[in-house]
Amino acid sequence: MTLTLGLTSLFLAFACAIYAAVAAIVAAQRKLNAWIDSARNAAMLTWPLLTLAALSIITLIVQGHFEVEYVYRVSSLSMPWYLRVTALWGGQAGSLLFWSWLMSAFASAAMLRRWDRDRSLMPYVIAVTMITLAFFLSLTLFVENPFNRLWQSNFGGEPTPALFQPANTVPFAPRDGQGLNPLLRHPGMIIHPPMLYLGFVSFVVPYAFAIAALIIGRTDDEWIRTTRRWTLVGWLFLSLGLILGGRWAYDVLGWGGYWGWDPVENAALLPWLTGTAFLHSVIIQEKRGMLKKWNMVLIILTYALVIFGTFLTRSGVLSSVHAFAQSAIGPLFFAFIGVTFVASMTLLFNRWEALSSETELDSLLSREAAFLLNNLLFIGIAFATLWGTIYPLITETLHEIGIYLNIAPLMAIEKVTVGPPYYNRVNGPLLLALVLLMGVAPLVAWRKASARSLGRLMWIPAALTVPALIAFYFLGAKTPVALLGYGIAAFVGLTTLSEFVRGVMARMRLGENPFGALITLAARNRRRYGGYTIHLGVVVMAFGVIGSNFFQVETQATLAKGETLTVGGFTMRFDSVVNFPTEDQRDVIRATVSVFDSSGAQIATLHPRRDFFIDSGQPMTIPGVRSTLGEDFYVLLVDWQPIGASGATFKVYVNPLINLVWMGGLIFILGTLIAAWPDADEAKRYAAAPVRTAASVAGAD
């Protein structure tokens, strides 16, 4: 019953999406207003339909209908209800449906908010969002259907999943499911995928408006102004998703780090990088009417990478070309990315002349030039990251082509991969350059800046950086590269702060108190000071990243009870270990260790543990962490001999300044919220244009 309801809604949503896309295009071509309204209604109907479909799956999971293959794979009887609800996005089929549901919600919201303001753009906005939605729904329906049931053949063997009963089979219902991968049963992992997906789908909205503008031939920056907040919201969620993902890795994966340049992490980072470049370069288009084509390129790239990222986060494609070929989903995704990319670029080239710049670049030392450099660096990092991510696929494909066509030089290509050292070598210097630019660029004047005025703005931060550098040196940062990094971060932090100080002092001269001045300053120029706050967040994160990367110390040892190990000025004593089962089917081994500082005073008692999930047979290592602003003492229980043997084996990391990564992340998010917060002045500007009220829009339905 629930299954039939869900499946029917899913199918109807697919039909609505297709109808909406076709009707919207026909309506726009033939100027049929009634058709446009019909297309919009169909598009907005997808959301309630997909809500029903998603609720159906959740109901099936919560009720434990293990005859449904997806339910069997992602849930088990021992899982609490909240994990069962979030198991909706625990596997590929459910994730695709969840993605579609979010996409549909955002498309509907865009249509409600902007319907009358951008009437000419809307038909194509409907078409683009609904084609994207229809693609994802077709995958959900025809390739990875979450409503597939299990059927047992009368001739024995493994049951097969299918939507409808195949011949000679009987329904098969396992008594319990496999359960969600224990590594994913973490609060960070429960909210991490929705954050990333929210970020991904929000970027589809500016893309849809950009394509609509290209199709109808509007060359102004209306599409950018309309979608500025969507872009910021998308960017906010992507940033949150990345930070949460890092925190999850640090808490759960047990390797002492938070970012490993894993293909899946890169997949989420790539659209963030191009999206960040886009956020910066649209400012030039708004202020100077330049870079119109380039902004189109950036949003098209971001959309392609969003689809690519959605695909990568849920498939094992990068382990091998063969794994890729095995799943029907891979080629379909690549075909969709290819077709939309080529179509978008063709549209862009058709409008190439019309999108010429209204003004010229004047000087290499200008805000415009700084923004160009910013874009170059972001795209450079994105390209380097993409290259590293797909490098094994490139080499393997070339090798296979060589074998197929019998070309010796291609056959000689070995399958090669690159790891974190590659990314550190390439992206490290580029990121550092970007941080430096982030400090200097806001001080550079538009059009043409003079070295003299720049010097006047920078000499105080530069002078203050010198004592800071000396302090860093004596605090132990003796590696030249790390010292350079700290120096740049300090300088950029000081220049950014000096911008706040200048603004506050200007207002104080008008008689405001400093605190009030800061608040009005930020409230009146949300975008500018929100941006500066984000920059400060990046600086704080940079300190954390440099500290934890260059000065991490680690050790491992097997200790008998009462024995100690020493690492990075700390001493750790192994006190005891206990082993107990839990109600939710875990076998827990929990050690107790005491941590002493260099003076011998006890500073912490930690409990690193290992949880062994009985139903899935998977172990999980949970670190014991003593966290301070200065450093984290991070201990893992990696091995344990049950009776009488030598004791327990621990791996210990001391991660300096790692908390600055999370604190910087919080400042970063705060800054994004300031920049994206609804702005009364902006609302007034829009109110000046004739707009129907939200109530009359809703009433029109």
Add this chain to the structure above:
Amino acid sequence: MAQTVATQGAASIAKGGGRMKFIVGGLLIIAAIVYLIATSTQSTAQYFFTIQEIKERGASVAGKNVRVSGAVIGDSIQYDAQKLELRFTVASVPADQKEIDAQGGLAAVLKTAVNDPNAARMEVIYVGVKPDLMKGEAQAIMDGHIDENGLFHANTLLMKCPTRYEGDLPTPAAP
């Protein structure tokens, strides 16, 4: 992609004297990034080999950064818990998924490899904690390099155990 940056950056600048310096500056930066990518790819490349391929290539792969997988031979596992030194021998397994499927899946391939006296074998040393899943007929996936004596020094060691391999559907118990 980097190329588009240059043409676009150049195109958006109307004709004038200032245009050339932007093109030159942009190209210099792009060249620097490409150089950085190319040299880093080369110096940090990691090769995927089977043990069979390592043996065939002989001395030419010594010292190279390699990722290799093999079937663990149970009797060969020696672990010194005090020194955290793990030594074992692995037998060659095919890397190609189609070939593995053709031979009846990963579990069957690992079993065959361990019991085949003619399969290429390689000794491994790993300094670190012995993984839970380290046992006979498990698959060891290792990053490291091979020395002149044919001993493989693993920097990282991941174990995959076919009985716990995800993706299997349940088989109903016999009535």
